[in-house]
Amino acid sequence: MRVRHKARVALLDHGHLVFLKRGRPGGDAYCTTVGGSVEPADADLEAALRREAMEEIGATIGPATEFLTLTEPRGTSTVVQHYFLADLLEMDLERRHGPEFDDPDTGDFEPVRVALNRPAVAALNLQPAELADYVLGHVEAWGV
Template sequence: MQHRVRAVLLTPNNTMLLIKRIRPGIDPYWVIVGGKIEPTDTSPEDALRREVREEIAGETRIIGLLHTLQTDEERQDFYLAAIDKWSFEDRTGPEFSQEGRGEYLLEEIPLTTEALEAINLLPQEIAAVLREAVERGELLAVR
């Protein structure tokens, strides 16, 4: 089973950092920063910090596990995390240099239900979890 970790990155601007994917022949969609746990990672949290460094050249403070999605093939752990500085231009993830992968754009999305409903955030189950957390005021409270 593939094990992935994702960071719901909360900024000092009361926004969440998401990656907008633009691929040929597919409507744009947004994803949460993260990726698979590598054999060299000592823990899921270590993998998460590595992925944040690779994908947005940032350092994050992990707040805690928010949600887990699991199928027979894959487990994805979504962590709440705070981030103060990042540099998308200094990213180093291998996916950014692969041909045919399309565009990766970093966007700050306001922590409002309206902003979350206006984008196609995948997977849809985590989008629903985040909308509910925003409605309850939980994301702003943890930052």
């Protein structure tokens, strides 16, 4: 069975969390973390995370700490999602690049800043559900 790894990051930004708002035309919008597949050229998970943050939102990030790992069997492969928490150091949407931005079917792909509290996070439709549950259980501690 093939195993694919993905590196994803919840970003802390001065009392806020930064997620990605996603949605395709005709579908429901949702939020998720910045991140994606670990590529063969990536030295490790953190290198993939830094590359994805730059590609998706033009961001540089501080040190990253893994807080959740989800394993999803998908037929002939398994996807292992590694979720990290890191400080957002800088974001410039003009630096975004990658295949997502060349595909007209990508739909919404925008950063969203939300207050670092349970009601704000609960209102996001944060996906996947396991991530939302974890963040809701820890968001106040992240703000300390």
